[in-house]
Amino acid sequence: MSPTIFREKGYRFFFFSREESRMHVHVYCERGEAKFWLEPRIELAQNYGIPARDLRVVKDLIEDHVNEISKAWKKHFGS
Structure with missing residues (x-):
């Protein structure tokens, strides 16, 4: 399973x-x-x-959506 977090400008982030x-x-x-790693940077x-x-x-898109990605990660993985 690979949940999609968002799509923008022809890219799928998951x-x-x-x-x-x-x-x-x-x-x-x-x-x-x-x-892309999100942590430590x-x-x-x-x-x-x-x-x-x-x-x-x-x-740049990841930087714009880093909070959304982080929330989706924590919701999905429970951490």
Whole structure:
């Protein structure tokens, strides 16, 4: 199960149900996918095909929605 947190500008932001405990978010678009750590700060963990200029847009979107993502994480994982 991979609940979608939100969609914006052609990106889907989500996480997988059975993953590590460090808070992070996955991003999918037609060009590829990436994973960003949310703690201790927002930073790229992995990237598969998303161009660097688009990763900047993705990071900005994560920064804009970090509270929403964090709430969804805590609700889903109970931590």
